[in-house]
Amino acid sequence: MPICAYLFFATGVNQFKRLPVITEEVNDLPKGKDFLNKNPSLNGKITVLGFPGAHLFKDKGDAFNLNQKIYNKYREFEDFQLIMVLPYGSEAEAQKVVDELSPISDMSNWNYLFLKPEEIQEFYNSLGLVGKLDSDLATTNVYIIDKDRKLRGRKGSNKVGDYEYKEGYSTISAAELHNDMMDDVKVVLAEYRMALKEYKKINSKKE
Numbered sequence: 001m002p003i004c005a006y007l008f009f010a011t012g013v014n015q016f017k018r019l020p021v022i023t024e025e026v027n028d029l030p031k032g033k034d035f036l037n038k039n040p041s042l043n044g045k046i047t048v049l050g051f052p053g054a055h056l057f058k059d060k061g062d063a064f065n066l067n068q069k070i071y072n073k074y075r076e077f078e079d080f081q082l083i084m085v086l087p088y089g090s091e092a093e094a095q096k097v098v099d100e101l102s103p104i105s106d107m108s109n110w111n112y113l114f115l116k117p118e119e120i121q122e123f124y125n126s127l128g129l130v131g132k133l134d135s136d137l138a139t140t141n142v143y144i145i146d147k148d149r150k151l152r153g154r155k156g157s158n159k160v161g162d163y164e165y166k167e168g169y170s171t172i173s174a175a176e177l178h179n180d181m182m183d184d185v186k187v188v189l190a191e192y193r194m195a196l197k198e199y200k201k202i203n204s205k206k207e
Helices: 002-010 057-072 091-104 117-124 174-206
Strands: 019-021 046-052 082-086 110-115 138-145 154-159 163-166
Touching: 002 138, 046 174, 057 082, 057 091, 057 138, 057 174, 082 117, 082 174, 091 110, 138 174
Parallel strands: 046 082, 082 110
Antiparallel strands: 046 138, 154 163
16 A cells, blocks of 8 residues: 555656556456356456466466565455466366465465366457467466456557567566566556545545
């Protein structure tokens, strides 16, 4: 909360730069089996979405990077969630990752959703990405989906005026997660809190 509060008061409404939309409408999550039995949805949540593939335990370092650089920073926000989509048959691999991370992190808001391969591909296609899943139905990138199921990222001129396009963030790179994704998740959270602040201000004037 202090981070978002800083963003609210350090930038005016007219100066605040929102994170660009890459894809206007992503499909909601298909119904499958998930660890927490919550039937997770993208609606009304700011979601970090990943596709770690069937052999995710061999790349557990990627999960560690994501856990330390992003998940632990934002997991206490009520409207934040992290969901990993992977094929049926990889439940044991996913459990191993959870067991490895549980001693250093509260994993209650870190969920795995298991689907059929064709369901994963269809859902992934709805993100409208340049990047593709590999033969293991995996990518090392994770993605930011806002409450309205819009894929957010970087598109346009960066701070030095160069064109930049970023649809996902590499879990291989702790630096990219820390320097780019952390800032971008922070901006999306701040957008919604700013909108809520404006909504309350308008309603208070009506009263």
